[in-house]
Amino acid sequence: MKLFPDTDLSSLSAKNILDSIEVRPILPEEKTRWDELMKTHHYLGFRRLIGKGIRYVAVYRGYWLALLGWASPALCCTPRDKWIGWPSKFSKTRLFLVANNVRFLILPSVRIPNLASKVLSLNIKRLSKDWQERFNHPIVLAETFVDPRYFVGTCYQAAGWICLGETKGFAKSAKKYIKHNQPKKVWIKPIHKSANNLLTQPILPSNMRCSMQYKIPFSYEYLDDLRQIISGLPDFRTAAGKRHQLATILSITICATLCGARSYLAIAEWAARCSQSMLRRFRARYDGDTKKFIPPSEATIRRVLQNINGQVVDDALTGWLVRVTQGEVDDKSQIAVDGKTLKGAKDSSGKKVQLLSAFLCNPGVVISQRKIDSKTNEIPEIKPLLAPLNIAGSIISADAMHTQKDTARFIVEDKRANYLFTVKDNQKELNKEIRALGLESFSP
Numbered sequence: 001m002k003l004f005p006d007t008d009l010s011s012l013s014a015k016n017i018l019d020s021i022e023v024r025p026i027l028p029e030e031k032t033r034w035d036e037l038m039k040t041h042h043y044l045g046f047r048r049l050i051g052k053g054i055r056y057v058a059v060y061r062g063y064w065l066a067l068l069g070w071a072s073p074a075l076c077c078t079p080r081d082k083w084i085g086w087p088s089k090f091s092k093t094r095l096f097l098v099a100n101n102v103r104f105l106i107l108p109s110v111r112i113p114n115l116a117s118k119v120l121s122l123n124i125k126r127l128s129k130d131w132q133e134r135f136n137h138p139i140v141l142a143e144t145f146v147d148p149r150y151f152v153g154t155c156y157q158a159a160g161w162i163c164l165g166e167t168k169g170f171a172k173s174a175k176k177y178i179k180h181n182q183p184k185k186v187w188i189k190p191i192h193k194s195a196n197n198l199l200t201q202p203i204l205p206s207n208m209r210c211s212m213q214y215k216i217p218f219s220y221e222y223l224d225d226l227r228q229i230i231s232g233l234p235d236f237r238t239a240a241g242k243r244h245q246l247a248t249i250l251s252i253t254i255c256a257t258l259c260g261a262r263s264y265l266a267i268a269e270w271a272a273r274c275s276q277s278m279l280r281r282f283r284a285r286y287d288g289d290t291k292k293f294i295p296p297s298e299a300t301i302r303r304v305l306q307n308i309n310g311q312v313v314d315d316a317l318t319g320w321l322v323r324v325t326q327g328e329v330d331d332k333s334q335i336a337v338d339g340k341t342l343k344g345a346k347d348s349s350g351k352k353v354q355l356l357s358a359f360l361c362n363p364g365v366v367i368s369q370r371k372i373d374s375k376t377n378e379i380p381e382i383k384p385l386l387a388p389l390n391i392a393g394s395i396i397s398a399d400a401m402h403t404q405k406d407t408a409r410f411i412v413e414d415k416r417a418n419y420l421f422t423v424k425d426n427q428k429e430l431n432k433e434i435r436a437l438g439l440e441s442f443s444p
Contacts (some may be wrong), residue, residue: 025054084199098199138207140199141195156189163187227251230250237304252301279295335360379402393416397420398421
């Protein structure tokens with residue numbers, strides 16, 4: 001590693017240098033040097049990055065120009081939370097999508113106009129991707145705090161950041177907040193164009209979740225609501241040998257699935273890695289000898305899921321999912337209706353299992369699902385599929401099979417929604433009329 005020398009670059013213009021700068025995460029062998037430079041030259045010093053973190057360096061021809069440190073965000077920040085529109089029940093489950101620029105240092109002797117804003121811009125462009133690669137989820141919002149006693153925040157403003165105002169002048173010490181009467185300026189930079197929307201969604205799109213999160217993926221309020229719904233389902237098991245409540249098993253299964261589990265073994269692994277406080281929330285079985293809550297095993301989970309009435313569970317969860325996502329179903333929502341054959345699954349008669357699902361495209365959640373009887377097809381099932389949903393103003397899309405007058409009338413008149421249907425040769429007259437109007441280019 002080389003520090004920046006004034007003499008080697010004196011013949012180059014600032015523009016030439018700025019156009020050739022690279023901002024990258026440091027290499028493992030560079031960590032000690034990065035920490036020493038930050039500790040020596042930053043006015044706050046440096047000990048470590050809190051929570052998840054990435055150290056960056058801005059480099060020109062092998063010379064280090066600037067250092068940046070990113071870490072987990074502030075737990076509480078009123079200006080930020082107000083800008084996001086964060087209900088308190090969402091903040092703890094969405095904080096992982098925010099990163100804090102905790103340190104930014106231009107190294108001594110470096111004097112290049114516009115360097116700070118350039119480095120910030122380059123860093124922001126790659127921050128989310130780097131976070132995804134390292135921590136298995138992206139970043140949608142960046143934040144930082146600037147002490148107005150020493151800095152104005154000009155470089156953040158030049159890099160397109162937004163100043164939200166000042167903090168209240170508190171600092172966290174251990175588990176308490178202590179007032180120090182030194183408020184900081186709060187600056188944010190949305191990295192994703194829909195940052196506000198993503199940070200306030202009850203259930204995140206699958207590409208925004210960790211590959212496997214070991215935490216309850218929504219607020220405790222929704223978990224309690226879910227448990228109450230499941231408690232009303234009939235339990236097919238006999239009393240003998242029943243060690244775990246049905247509501248506990250199903251609640252854990254639903255949470256694990258939303259966190260990325262895709263098999264019985266993965267669900268059991270998720271349950272085994274739950275903290276004691278989480279298991280207490282699930283009302284798991286308490287072992288008086290070990291004084292611990294015990295999660296259900298893989299065999300127990302598999303046995304329950306293989307024998308429970310899936311349609312009864314789907315019908316019960318439809319209402320819960322609608323309540324969880326009710327802030328997302330509006331006149332801009334798109335709901336896709338589609339039928340699928342479950343690979344490797346057969347019903348009692350030996351025929352393959354077919355399901356018809358209503359899929360809320362954003363945030364990517366199945367909000368209603370019905371099993372298609374072997375004696376019928378998808379067409380008569382779309383009405384009972386959509387009937388319990390509050391979808392007024394949304395757009396319902398479906399394939400050519402559902403291009404039916406009765407279905408269209410039901411969506412428009414009964415559900416007060418809109419439809420987008422495919423027209424193919426199975427609707428010859430309608431297809432002919434569309435072509436006569438010159439609209440065939442709109443047909444998939």
